[in-house]
Amino acid sequence: MADKNVNNAIDLSDLGLDTITETETEFSIGAMVTLRQLELHEGLNTYTQNAIRQAVCDIVGVQFRNMATVGGSIFGRFGFSDVLTMFLTLDCDVELFQGGIVSLEQFSQMKPDNDILVRIIVKKTPGQFVYDSMRNTRTDFPVIACGVSCVNEEYRFSIGARPGKALLLRDEEHILKDGLTENNIRNMSKWVAAHTPTDSNLRGSAKYRTHLIDVFVQRNLIQLRGE
Numbered sequence: 494m495a496d497k498n499v500n501n502a503i504d505l506s507d508l509g510l511d512t513i514t515e516t517e518t519e520f521s522i523g524a525m526v527t528l529r530q531l532e533l534h535e536g537l538n539t540y541t542q543n544a545i546r547q548a549v550c551d552i553v554g555v556q557f558r559n560m561a562t563v564g565g566s567i568f569g570r571f572g573f574s575d576v577l578t579m580f581l582t583l584d585c586d587v588e589l590f591q592g593g594i595v596s597l598e599q600f601s602q603m604k605p606d607n608d609i610l611v612r613i614i615v616k617k618t619p620g621q622f623v624y625d626s627m628r629n630t631r632t633d634f635p636v637i638a639c640g641v642s643c644v645n646e647e648y649r650f651s652i653g654a655r656p657g658k659a660l661l662l663r664d665e666e667h668i669l670k671d672g673l674t675e676n677n678i679r680n681m682s683k684w685v686a687a688h689t690p691t692d693s694n695l696r697g698s699a700k701y702r703t704h705l706i707d708v709f710v711q712r713n714l715i716q717l718r719g720e
């Protein structure tokens with residue numbers, strides 16, 4: 494429902510980029526892999542303790558997830574993206590046709606250009622992952638998206654739908670250095686909420702989003718602790 498002109502179209506569908514390859518050390522996810530393939534992939538979901546499934550399962554419906562690609566989702570760097578929010582919690586690189594291999598975190602901050610995302614490389618670095626989002630109705634865009642992980646003993650907090658694009662924070666002040674005690678979890682969630690810029694749109698106010706970040710970081714850390 495727009496009048497944008499497309500001058501060049503590049504079809505990636507015959508390049509064999511529609512598969513997920515798993516080795517002992519990594520997953521190589523082609524740009525044309527669909528969100529449904531992510532949702533159903535046993536290896537990826539075992540490695541992420543089903544966090545990937547949880548991240549994509551409310552995106553519209555199965556027919557839609559059978560078409561939407563991981564390449565389009567990540568390259569778009571959409572503010573509302575559950576996919577970008579989730580992948581930022583992983584030890585993850587993207588392979589660009591011209592730009593080579595860069596970390597997803599770096600890519601997420603780059604300005605959109607005409608490069609092509611070829612694949613996403615997820616390293617099997619030991620870790621724990623939890624993902625959750627708040628939606629006003631189940632298949633709507635998220636009001637807030639929150640991925641929490643502990644990768645190689647480093648805590649990561651990825652907050653999307655702020656409504657700006659996902660932002661990755663780490664425990665810079667070593668609040669969790671003595672473990673996931675009730676007090677540490679509370680202090681950590683308050684710190685993440687205070688350090689994540691939020692804004693208002695028709696789905697929720699900035700203040701509400703900041704409150705949700707506090708709640709979701711707490712819940713996800715409690716789940717990460719194994720409860």
Ligand SMILES: Cc1cc2nc3c(=O)[nH]c(=O)nc-3n(C[C@H](O)[C@H](O)[C@H](O)COP(=O)(O)OP(=O)(O)OC[C@H]3O[C@@H](n4cnc5c(N)ncnc54)[C@H](O)[C@@H]3O)c2cc1C
Pocket residue numbers: 505524525528551552553560561562563564565566567568569573574575576577608609610611632633634635
């Ligand atoms: C109604 C609706 C609801 C949605 N809800 C959600 C939601 O709740 N959560 C969520 O995370 N997402 C949501 N999405 C986004 C969706 O999951 C897809 O990310 C999005 O539609 C992109 O789809 P696509 O893979 O067909 O990419 P396209 O639409 O084909 O591409 C998107 C953009 O990226 C470019 N592009 C595509 N592939 C590549 C590549 N390999 N290299 C370089 N550039 C590329 C295209 O040129 C285009 O500019 C929603 C989308 C719609 C339409």
